[in-house]
Amino acid sequence: MSNILTFKIPDSWNSQTIIAEISKHFLIKKNPIVEQRQTCFDTFDWRLFTNGYYLIQEEEKYYLSSTKTEALVEKPIGALITNPKFWWDFPEGTFKDMLKKYLDIRALIPLFEIEIKVDRLLILNNDQKTVVRVQFENIYLIQQGRANEFTHCIKLRTVRGYDQEFVEIKKWLNELGIIQETKAVFLLVLEAIGKKPGDYSSKLNVTLSPDMTVREATIIILKYLLHIIQLNVAGIKEDIDTEFLHDFRVAIRRTRSTLSQIKGVFPKEIRDRFKNDLAVLQKTTNRLRDLDVYLLNKENYQQMLPDHLRPGLEPLFDQLRLERKEEHKNIVNVLCANSYTKTIESWEAFLNSIEERPETKNSHKPVIDLSRKFIFKAYNQVIQIGNQIRDYSPASELHQLRIECKKLRYLLEFFASLFPEQEISLLVKQLKRLQDNLGDYNDLSVQQRSLKKYLETIASEYKDSQQTVAAIGGLIASLFQQQQSVRKALAQTFTEFSEQDNEKIYQKLFA
Amino acid sequence: MPIIALYHIKGGVGKTATAVNLSYLAAQEDAKTLLIDLDPQGSASFYFRVRPSKNLKSSSFLKGGKKVDKNIKGSDYEHLDILPSTLSYRKLDLHLNSLKKAKIKLTQVLQPFENEYQFIFIDSPPNITLVSENIINTADYILVPLIPTTLSMLTFEKLQQFFKNRKLKESKIIAFFSMVEKRKKLHQQIMKEVAHQNQINYLTNHIPYSADIENMGIRREPIFCYKPSSTAAKAYIMLWNELKVLVSKL
Numbered sequence: 001m002s003n004i005l006t007f008k009i010p011d012s013w014n015s016q017t018i019i020a021e022i023s024k025h026f027l028i029k030k031n032p033i034v035e036q037r038q039t040c041f042d043t044f045d046w047r048l049f050t051n052g053y054y055l056i057q058e059e060e061k062y063y064l065s066s067t068k069t070e071a072l073v074e075k076p077i078g079a080l081i082t083n084p085k086f087w088w089d090f091p092e093g094t095f096k097d098m099l100k101k102y103l104d105i106r107a108l109i110p111l112f113e114i115e116i117k118v119d120r121l122l123i124l125n126n127d128q129k130t131v132v133r134v135q136f137e138n139i140y141l142i143q144q145g146r147a148n149e150f151t152h153c154i155k156l157r158t159v160r161g162y163d164q165e166f167v168e169i170k171k172w173l174n175e176l177g178i179i180q181e182t183k184a185v186f187l188l189v190l191e192a193i194g195k196k197p198g199d200y201s202s203k204l205n206v207t208l209s210p211d212m213t214v215r216e217a218t219i220i221i222l223k224y225l226l227h228i229i230q231l232n233v234a235g236i237k238e239d240i241d242t243e244f245l246h247d248f249r250v251a252i253r254r255t256r257s258t259l260s261q262i263k264g265v266f267p268k269e270i271r272d273r274f275k276n277d278l279a280v281l282q283k284t285t286n287r288l289r290d291l292d293v294y295l296l297n298k299e300n301y302q303q304m305l306p307d308h309l310r311p312g313l314e315p316l317f318d319q320l321r322l323e324r325k326e327e328h329k330n331i332v333n334v335l336c337a338n339s340y341t342k343t344i345e346s347w348e349a350f351l352n353s354i355e356e357r358p359e360t361k362n363s364h365k366p367v368i369d370l371s372r373k374f375i376f377k378a379y380n381q382v383i384q385i386g387n388q389i390r391d392y393s394p395a396s397e398l399h400q401l402r403i404e405c406k407k408l409r410y411l412l413e414f415f416a417s418l419f420p421e422q423e424i425s426l427l428v429k430q431l432k433r434l435q436d437n438l439g440d441y442n443d444l445s446v447q448q449r450s451l452k453k454y455l456e457t458i459a460s461e462y463k464d465s466q467q468t469v470a471a472i473g474g475l476i477a478s479l480f481q482q483q484q485s486v487r488k489a490l491a492q493t494f495t496e497f498s499e500q501d502n503e504k505i506y507q508k509l510f511a
Numbered sequence: 512m513p514i515i516a517l518y519h520i521k522g523g524v525g526k527t528a529t530a531v532n533l534s535y536l537a538a539q540e541d542a543k544t545l546l547i548d549l550d551p552q553g554s555a556s557f558y559f560r561v562r563p564s565k566n567l568k569s570s571s572f573l574k575g576g577k578k579v580d581k582n583i584k585g586s587d588y589e590h591l592d593i594l595p596s597t598l599s600y601r602k603l604d605l606h607l608n609s610l611k612k613a614k615i616k617l618t619q620v621l622q623p624f625e626n627e628y629q630f631i632f633i634d635s636p637p638n639i640t641l642v643s644e645n646i647i648n649t650a651d652y653i654l655v656p657l658i659p660t661t662l663s664m665l666t667f668e669k670l671q672q673f674f675k676n677r678k679l680k681e682s683k684i685i686a687f688f689s690m691v692e693k694r695k696k697l698h699q700q701i702m703k704e705v706a707h708q709n710q711i712n713y714l715t716n717h718i719p720y721s722a723d724i725e726n727m728g729i730r731r732e733p734i735f736c737y738k739p740s741s742t743a744a745k746a747y748i749m750l751w752n753e754l755k756v757l758v759s760k761l
Binding site: 075076078122127128129130158159160161162 | 541543559560561562581582583584585587592731
């Protein structure tokens with residue numbers, strides 16, 4: 001692929017001035033002016049940008065370029081789709097595969113629209129062969145349907161095998177005082193419209209310092225989480241993709257966990273009130289999340305079944321889709337209602353005023369001491385419960401272990417910035433493996449239960465849908481088998497988690 | 512990534528014009544395309560106004576790798592690169608002779624480029640030599656332009672015989688008629704006769720004899736750049752569409 005260099009030109013210059021200058025020194029050929037309208041896309045959490053790419057749509061063509069070199073990283077693709085949202089909206093091929101890898105289940109969101117008027121010029125050698133391509137771009141930013149002049153620049157594009165000529169013209173431009181622009185146009189536009197690439201991530205990204213009080217540290221964590229909650233509301237309402245709700249719920253869960261696990265930091269009655277309000281809010285979104293997960297799993301479900309049974313799942317997914325539509329309406333209503341606004345507003349007001357509130361048992365202790373104590377206690381709890389689990393232990397005991405693991409995980413994440421990064425990430429990785437096992441076990445059992453419930457309803461409604469009954473039966477069997485093998489793996493996973501090396505790190509950091 | 516070689520024992524049958532125009536058409540469809548000019552006369556390179564940057568020796572060409580890579584040049588058209596020919600390619604045969612595994616040497620040279628390009632075209636020199644045997648071994652398809660004359664068909668028979676003798680895959684051969692003159696009865700007759708033989712793949716579309724094609728030598732660009740709506744340009748498009756389907760089955 002060819003390299004592209006962008007150069008700034010003085011405001012007073014236009015394309016004519018430069019073309020005149022260039023033609024004095026080089027043999028040129030002018031091509032007709034073209035106008036392009038481009039829309040730039042990324043996901044809400046900047047998945048393309050963080051991997052070094054940006055996606056541009058120009059009419060029916062899509063271009064994936066590198067943020068560093070602006071060069072295409074994949075062959076452009078034509079797609080007769082006006083508003084592609086997900087990777088699966090694109091035609092088969094390597095372009096789609098790349099999007100799949102980076103976007104996963106997140107939707108593309110248009111970031112901005114620009115119009116570019118391009119004067120195209122070819123620099124030729126004595127054989128009249130093109131050796132460098134030059135473009136003068138007048139860029140207009142489209143805002144509220146109006147095109148406002150934004151900037152202009154020159155782009156040089158290499159032609160393979162003609163590096164020397166490229167260097168020559170670059171040198172000549174530099175001598176004219178025209179310097180290379182270090183930022184890609186799309187970054188300049190983002191800057192101008194106040195968007196910061198990479199400014200959202202669902203990860204808990206707070207920096208604490210050891211000399212903070214527990215209350216100070218806790219407020220930093222809670223304010224961060226509140227911010228995440230608020231940022232995701234619009235995306236849930238517009239139903240852009242499923243991850244807005246997911247991130248929203250995770251932030252609420254983390255908030256509740258902060259309140260219950262970092263003990264003695266706030267006055268009890270206030271803490272209990274918010275814990276309760278948030279629990280209610282969380283609960284109202286449970287069903288929508290469940291439905292999202294089922295619908296996202298559709299392909300997995302189909303793959304568990306032989307071809308001839310697959311159509312039997314359609315009625316199930318039709319019903320789930322209908323229910324989801326209703327459920328989404330409900331959640332939009334909840335998020336628009338007064339009670340939601342009130343809860344969030346009073347929570348925000350509380351976080352902003354807490355420093356004036358009276359001291360409580362732990363509120364003014366150094367965060368470093370207490371975080372150690374909490375984490376070590378949570379770790380011991382996991383070890384203790386885990387050690388009692390046998391192959392024949394009931395599901396309720398696994399459930400308990402799962403809850404304790406979650407507590408430990410959140411504490412490790414809350415206080416991660418106080419401890420050496422490498423060791424914390426090792427501990428989180430170890431713990432995550434155990435959590436994945438327990439989480440899979442739980443998910444598989446929830447899925448079986450709800451399929452069984454569905455089976456009971458259709459059995460009474462339409463008795464002759466044999467194919468559906470068979471398909472659901474097949475699914476339940478397959479899920480059950482998966483669950484069995486997950487269960488079998490638990491003992492080994494837990495042994496790995498509780499091994500000495502891991503314990504030593506816990507001892508060293510937190511005991 | 513099919514490798515398509517334009518080849519015939521006989522010269523002057525429209526190989527180069529076809530290689531130039533078909534590789535242009537492939538690139539126009541956004542497929543990354545490489546045209547390798549292995550004919551020491553360098554006509555394809557001349558049409559694209561491309562010269563080899565350093566005098567690439569045939570011995571270093573056969574070593575492959577960076578030396579070859581460095582000599583690939585971007586054409587004036589998006590997605591189309593050229594590996595230009597040099598006079599020293601006339602010694603390719605000599606160098607091949609002195610190498611072990613001489614018959615598959617070219618395959619090794621081109622192997623690194625097969626992932627980069629969606630189509631590779633080779634414009635081959637005429638005659639039967641070690642170079643042509645290499646090309647036949649390496650290419651997935653041997654595209655043979657035939658002028659519908661008795662002599663041209665006789666040489667084509669020789670080519671088929673050569674394939675048989677050397678146990679080369681005759682199924683690689685795709686033939687089509689080139690420089691066809693509508694008014695010549697003999698042309699029409701030979702084309703008709705061939706239509707009933709089915710041991711060789713014949714394309715149904717053919718390229719007419721045309722002054723517009725001959726002008727490529729003066730214009731030094733694919734026919735689509737100066738006579739896009741000529742009969743000849745349309746004939747190349749039809750030929751490409753037919754060929755594309757065949758070679759995409761690979």
